[in-house]
Amino acid sequence: MVRRLFLPVACIFAQVRRCFATISNRTIDDTKGDAITGFLPIYAPTQQWNVGTDCSGCLVQPDPSQLFDYTWHDTTQGDGGVPSSVTLNFTGTAIYLFCVVPNTITFATTLVNLNFTLDGVPIGTFTHVPDSSSDILYSVPVLSSQNLKNEPHILVAETAGNSLFVFDVAMYTFDDSPPDADTTTTSAGVPTTQTTSLLLPTGPAQSNVTPSHLPVAAIAAGTISGIAAVALVLVLFLCLRRRRRRAARNVERGPIDILTGQVLRPASPVSTIRPIEPDSEPVLPPYARDDPYNMSPVDSLATSSYYRTVPTTPRTKNILTLA
DSSP: OHHHHHHHHHHHHHHHHHHTOOEEEEEEETTTEETTTOOOOEEESGGGOEEGGGOTTOSOOOOGGGSBTTOOEEEEEOTTOOOOEEEEEEEESEEEEEEEEEOOOTTSOOOEEEEEEETTEEEEEEEEOOOSSOOEEEEEEEEEEOSOOSEEEEEEEEEOSSEEEEEEEEEEEEEOSOOOTTOOOOOOBOOSBOOOOOOOOOBSOOSOOOOTTSOHHHHHHHHHHHHHHHHHHHHHHHHHHHHHHHHHHHHHHOOBOTTTOOBOOOOOOOOOOOOOOTTSOOOOOOOOTTOTTOOOHHHHHHHOGGGOOOOOSOOOOOOOOOO
16 A cells, blocks of 8 residues: 555655745856856957957947946957957856847947857857947847756857857746656747847846746746645655544444444344253263262262152141130
8 A cells, every 4th residue: 555655645745845946046257157156158269259348449338237247348340350259168957148239330340140069969149230329238139949858968059150148147047847858949040130138137146037038927827736735745655544443433332323323233142042941851970980979870869959749748737715
């Protein structure tokens, strides 16, 4: 019985553990890297990348207060030049890349044209053609890839042709539940023309930033379902245990009348011993020859008080006469 119950209970607790698994968002800053693992972005070629806060001669100068942790890295690839790339290592189920996207800046290349590969497979592109304004867009999600296997991944973002690349921060979703072998990888790139921005908190680095599109409802539903399953198993176990105890008590007390609910008591046994009638002779077992009293059946019957003769002479009554 215990073995048969062990497998379904173990499966239920595995699902409950998955429901209560911690899902958090972790950031990879362009300069300080991953706040949890310590991983740093890999820039290549290194000589083509500029540390924004250290490049006073760069034409593109975003507002540091609008950037994550006040830092950024930028590069520009000219026509026919060597592509510039940044490589990010992470373990999670989703990855988001945020950049600074300027519009028209005098004498500066502001066209943004990027290619993305995940684990060696192309997953999308991003292109932004600047308009005539001088506006600078911050925290622009140039890549959003979700529904990934919960395992280590390598993301590479690379310039394509004449392009500006201002990298601010990356964010990935970390799930501490066991890896799911049945999870399929589905990567989605952003549209080729991006004009809207998703604001990230600026200032000191934060390791747990929750975007608004996380499946909060699904997580809550899974958690509630797991708790309900555990409660159902517990109730069934208690009911079965109570039923067994009641059955054991009933066996000890006796059967119960299903109509009245009272314990049925067995009737008193009827005595099979019949009284000896006056005219019948008792049957006595014969005595053995080695009887210590050396009494034969006849002698025993003769000396038995049961067979003593009663005198038949009528008794006389003394009558007192008065003179």
